[in-house]
Amino acid sequence: MLLHLGRVLLLVVSSADTAREILKTQDLNFCTRPSLLTLKRLSYNIQDVALAPYNEYWREMRRIFVHKLLSPKRVHSFGAVRAEEVANMVNSISKSCSSMRSVDLAEELLSLTNRVICRIAFGKSYQGRNFDGGKFSEFVHKFMALSGSFSALELHYLKIVVKETLRLHTIAPLLIPRECMNHCKVNGYDISPKTRVMVNVWAIGRNPEYWDNPDMFFPERFEGSSIDYMGQHFEFLPFGAGRRICPAMTMGNLHVELALANLLYCFDWKLPSGMQIEDIDMEEGTGISLHKKSPLLLVPSKYNW
Template sequence: MVLHLISLYLISNSWLLLLFLSFSSLLVFLRFSSHNRSHKWRLPPGPSPLPIIGNLHELDRIIHVSLHRLSKEYGPLIHLNLGNTSAIVASSVEVSSEILKAQDTVFCSRPPLAAITKFTYDGIDIGASPFGEYWKKMKRFGNVHFFNALKVRSFHNIREEEVDVLINDIKKASFNGELINVSERAVCLLQNITFREVFSKRVSVDGDCRLSPYHDLIKDMMSMMASFNARDFFPSLWWLDFLTGWRVKLERRFREMDRIYEKEIETRLKSTCATTHNDFLDLLLNRQTKVDPSLGFLLSRNEVKALLMDMFFGGTDTSSVTIEWGMAELMRNPEVMKKAQDEVRQLIGNKEKVEESDIRHLHYLKLVIMETLRLHPPTTLLAPRECMKDTKVNGYDIPAKTIALINVWAIGRDSKYWDDPYSFQPERFKNKSINYKGNHFNFIPFGSGRRICPGITFGMANIELALANILYSFDWTLPNGMTKEDIDMREHFGLVTRKKMPLVLIATPKFTNMCIW
């Protein structure tokens, strides 16, 4: 993948390739070599780097699989030179717990990656800001006002209403003989939920998110945050991103999203209506004029928009891909599908739908979701951390500024921690104390430590309610004579790892006399 990206980035411009090879070989490689000569590091094992590109050539299109392959050869902690950037990759419970728990404060910062830094207004949000007093205050502010259980419950009506829209939309499509693109429906559901929680409005009034310019914009921005650029791998050659047009595209996408935020903010500020929306935008704007005790300062306009960015990036794709992967695994494992549907249908009976108050009784569904997260964590590599000082991990030297990656995909499929790890067996979690809250390092789909995903409760509430109603309301079959073995389970690596090919199914309503309201 990386070589392909580099070829698109450089080889398509022969003059740029010549400039890159001549200038960077002198500036970057000599600088890197000089740095190594002046320090006698005992670095973790890893493949020998090539001049200039380091180990970038070792990474295939599916990066977490490439890193898993390298860990099989070099061990659970490996060192890579990604261009001019030093990185370590942890692929075991023992090493990941040392980084995320024992040395959490050492590895608690974030590297200033170009696209993420730009989209978060120079890293002033919760997710991308470097470790320090500012981040601590922003995290505390988020925990107090956004991510606590009480706040999650306060939005239950939005989730239930949007799931109703989803189910009704699928019914209409099924009555018209249409196939159901589960991937698109899941993304649309989560975008509408998030938009209503933030702006008290839907992405698309008619329910088709594809008609909204916001839909493609978010997809493009997510893609850019996982794309190759010179600044992240060759900091001295940051100017190449301007020559190739990558930086121009980045700035254009940022301005498009910024205009959306500005329009919503200005509309809200100019509104003469006395109605309080009680959404996230109201909460943030109020903190521009009234100091919040958890912060100790007034939020700036850019800080408001950076926090909005966190909600949209964290609130849609991570949940939608889990719904998609969960349905794919259920279609490949019909006996598990039957158990999950039997449970929800026996509990709900002839009621119209599954309500959020019913979810706590759906024990097997929760096991299905946990098994989905084990095999298909939304972020197969946890968001990169940055080592803040020279330290040692697993007996090896780790210099300051080294990027640390945790391969949770590899850990979730390791036979050392899981029996028959590649099979889909929800029962493996039955009567176990394991949870997804970062305390069990063989199962950390949302991370662990101070930088654990703060929106877990929101995400799980969305996933559970959506899957429960999808399973309750419809019987699902494969189209065009397909068998379960024909389901394409290939991955597309990105900021979140989704199915390469969308999951398209036939939905048959449970009740043939269902009304479309």
């Protein structure tokens, strides 16, 4: 679909075949980002990896970013940081158990992510801890051992739950906008340079042509399926594809799986009293990334330590 927004041409892609054409076959024509004033304000004059135009500077930045922070070896080396911060989160949540107070999971998980990213990127934490030193180190060792056994076990079901969540509630519903660099043809249509492109992975992820009962949360659909999120299955693109694919897939997934596995292992979760499952408001909020509009409040009822 081509939209004319004043002088701006915007191509919206909502099928897996055309997504493959844009993000793979003709990736080299579409791998730059539009230069928008709002993005410049948000991102140090578009000097960052995600919004920089496709050029030598971006290539070098991305290479350094991947090499220094995101390669499997580097991600593995940050295991102790993840374990410490997950231990902090579990400790903080455990305090709500005895009082049967509800926990705002969005707040807990955002705070966990901020702490992990700060420590990985800047080498230090900006938030205090509530443990005494000896107890903390004992607690972290438990988590490191647990993280090891988690990856060794068949955390298979958890992984397909995460996949199904990324299909239905994909973090970047329109990916990050791209821009056409050279005159080219897509599906027989002429596309001119400067045309903006948005790939609607939200719609593709819910298209009944590719998914049975697309609106149903059914992790088992990934059971025995070869579909993964590495950017080669164009009906499922939670991390995008092509040259601008998310470089932090491994780190992002490991983080989500470890946090979720521990939340489920350490606690039983109940809804606040008087609330039924149907009362959970699943409306999505607006913003740079997709999130639940109202926070998920749950009561942790058992502390498994």
